[in-house]
Amino acid sequence: MLFRLNPSSGLPLYLQLMEQIRHAIETGALQAGDQLPTIRKVAEDLVMNPNTVVRAYRELQHEGIIALKHGSGAYVSESVGVQAKVTRKAQTIVQSALERLADFGLTDDEVRRLVDNELVQLRAAKAPGGKRQ
Amino acid sequence: MSDAVIEISGLRKSFKGEAALAGLDLQVPAGSIFGFLGRNGAGKTTTIKLLMGFIRADGGDARVFGLPTSEERAGIEIRRRLGYVSEDKELYPYMTVQQILRFTRGFFPKWRDDLEQKYLRLFELPPNRKIPDLSKGMRSKLMLMLGISHGAELLVLDEPTDGLDPVAIRDMLRELVAIASSEGTTIFFSSHQLEEVEQIADHICIIDRGAAVVSGSLDDLKAQCQRLRIVLGEELRTPVQWGEGAEHVRQDGRMVEIFASRNADAIADRARALPGASVERFPVTLKEIFLANVRGN
Numbered sequence: 001m002l003f004r005l006n007p008s009s010g011l012p013l014y015l016q017l018m019e020q021i022r023h024a025i026e027t028g029a030l031q032a033g034d035q036l037p038t039i040r041k042v043a044e045d046l047v048m049n050p051n052t053v054v055r056a057y058r059e060l061q062h063e064g065i066i067a068l069k070h071g072s073g074a075y076v077s078e079s080v081g082v083q084a085k086v087t088r089k090a091q092t093i094v095q096s097a098l099e100r101l102a103d104f105g106l107t108d109d110e111v112r113r114l115v116d117n118e119l120v121q122l123r124a125a126k127a128p129g130g131k132r133q
Numbered sequence: 134m135s136d137a138v139i140e141i142s143g144l145r146k147s148f149k150g151e152a153a154l155a156g157l158d159l160q161v162p163a164g165s166i167f168g169f170l171g172r173n174g175a176g177k178t179t180t181i182k183l184l185m186g187f188i189r190a191d192g193g194d195a196r197v198f199g200l201p202t203s204e205e206r207a208g209i210e211i212r213r214r215l216g217y218v219s220e221d222k223e224l225y226p227y228m229t230v231q232q233i234l235r236f237t238r239g240f241f242p243k244w245r246d247d248l249e250q251k252y253l254r255l256f257e258l259p260p261n262r263k264i265p266d267l268s269k270g271m272r273s274k275l276m277l278m279l280g281i282s283h284g285a286e287l288l289v290l291d292e293p294t295d296g297l298d299p300v301a302i303r304d305m306l307r308e309l310v311a312i313a314s315s316e317g318t319t320i321f322f323s324s325h326q327l328e329e330v331e332q333i334a335d336h337i338c339i340i341d342r343g344a345a346v347v348s349g350s351l352d353d354l355k356a357q358c359q360r361l362r363i364v365l366g367e368e369l370r371t372p373v374q375w376g377e378g379a380e381h382v383r384q385d386g387r388m389v390e391i392f393a394s395r396n397a398d399a400i401a402d403r404a405r406a407l408p409g410a411s412v413e414r415f416p417v418t419l420k421e422i423f424l425a426n427v428r429g430n
Contacts, residue, residue, distance in 0.1 A: 007332040010416030012352045040314045047307045049166050049335045050314035055352070113411050120405065 005046055013048055017056040022065065025080055032081050036066060036074040136163045138287050138319045139184065143193035146179055146343075153179040155343035156193065161321050161336070166313050168334035168351075169323040172427060176343040177323040178220055181291050185217060197287065213241070216280015220291040222272040224264045230275060231260040234282075241283035252278040255308070270301040277305070281312055288312070290322035294329060302326075306333050331419040339426055346426045351419070358417045358425075359397040363389040366409015373407070375400050381425060392417070392425050 003020045005013055024030040039057065043050040057074050060066045066074050101111055139161035146154040154176045161167045171177050182188045183195055186208035198214060200207035224233060234253075238244040253260070256274040258267075267275065273293055280288050288309075294302045310333055312318050324330050330337060331351070338348035347354065365387040375382060378396035382389065393400050397414065404412045 008328055008418050008420070010355065010418040010421070012355045012416075013332075014352060040311075043310050043314045044307060047303065047310055047332060049310065049333050051165065051335045052352070109413070113413065117405075117411070120402075 003042070003046060005048065007048075014052050014056040014059065017042070017046075017048075017053065018060055021056070021060060025065065025076060026084060026087055028084075030076050032076050032078045034076045036076065038073055137161060138163045138198060139167075139321060140196045140199075141180070141184075141194070144180070144183065144190055144195055145192040146183065146188070146190050152343050154183075154190075154193075157340065157343060158345055159338050159348065161319065163319055164313075164317055165336045166309065166320045166334050167322070168330035168337040169321060169340065170325065170327070170330060170337060170423065171323075171340040172325065175340045175427075177340060178291055180340070181220075181289060181323060184211075184289060186211065214285060215287040215289055216277070216283065216285035218273060218276040218280065218288070218290040218293050220295070222269060222276055224272065224276065226265045227263070229261050229263050230258050230267070233264065233275070233279070237279050237283065243284040245282050245284050248284075249278070249282040252281060252308075256304075269296045270298065273297065273301075273305065277308065281316075281318075285318065287319045287321065290320070292324055293322055294324065294326060302329065309333060327418075327420045327423055337419070339423060341427045347422060354422060355416060355419075357393075357395045357397070358422055359393050360415040360417050360421065361389075361391045361393060361397065361401055361404065362413045362415070363391070363404045363407075364411050365389065365407055369407075373403070375403060392421070394425070 003017060005016045005020070007013060009016070021030065021036070030036070036057070037045070039050055039053045042048070042053045057066065057068060061068050061074075064077055065080055067077050068074050098111065106114075137160045139159065141157055141159040144154050144157040144159075145152070157176065157180060159169075159180075169177055169180070179188070183190050184197055184202055186202050186205075189203065195202045197211045200211055202208060202211060225236075228236065230253075234249060238249075252258075252274075256271070256278060258271060258275055258278070264272065264275070277288070277290070277293065290309075293309075294305050297305060306329055309320055309322070313320055334351055336349065337351050337354070338345050340346070368387055369384075375391060376396060376399060378393050379391050379400050380394050381392040384390075389404070391400060401412050401414060404410050
């Protein structure tokens, strides 16, 4: 498995590693039941702190994406097949929305800001007593 | 009980009336790779020399493995359990690589032949070459190897990659990571190379003028700190109180840039509440954290 991190991007390395593993699962490079490289192997290959790898694996386990088996390493969860299906459906919705937005001539950053803003509004509306402005 | 391998509190040291350390506090958790950062002259080497028992503090407390560094007998015990790579990478000049290995192993009952053989091969050190004839990179590797092979629980490294070429730096970092993951060794290293610290450290301390200005888990620091770029609908007539954590606020017309050391969510929400405002948030690098906390001359 090839991962590539960028230490000077500012984004914490455990988040970058989590993102790459998620991406590998979404694209099918890693499939349900596949074994992930050991913590030591990832640490040495990427020259990164083993504790950081542990943290990424633990968070992914917490999200149910991978399962840690004592003594034998980490595996992609059997349930990610279902999640991958949901992701693909969501992807279609996002794709068609983005195609329609492209007709307005908006830049990527503008689209991102719009989405961020809507998410914040949505969060505020969902909060107790919150109202959509 | 504490799982800190190094514990320093209120450490003070002056040279000729000039304060090198002015109340330093520092905690190095067991099993961490700890990056000790600061400008030249910030007090990094003084701290390491105090830990090694080479010099005495004027006040405060420094413990390694829970043992006081200020006591002679405790100091011997500490040095038996740690490996040290000095800033100048000086070693006995009349010895060859082979001789210093044989000489050093005599002091350490728990000497690891397997590690000695492994690193002799890996570091490609010529056994019969005299120490002064080794390059600086080779001397660094030799010192590191001595520390590793005697089974040190803690490695204290003073600028271990200083003066090394990029390939040697990568090799050195990879070995530090390998030792940490295979042996569980705690690694404490000083550096002013922010990129390499960002790459392998999980905890950091930034020291400035003899005191810690930032310390903690690198991931936590990065989660707390953010750079916010705000574009306002109209120019502000009265200054906004951005609240706790908003540092280095720069404003130019309708553009505001904020380095948030914490409470980035609250600051962003406050910005979004302004008429017509849009907010972009960026993760910060260790370099930005460093520059935001260390004062220039």
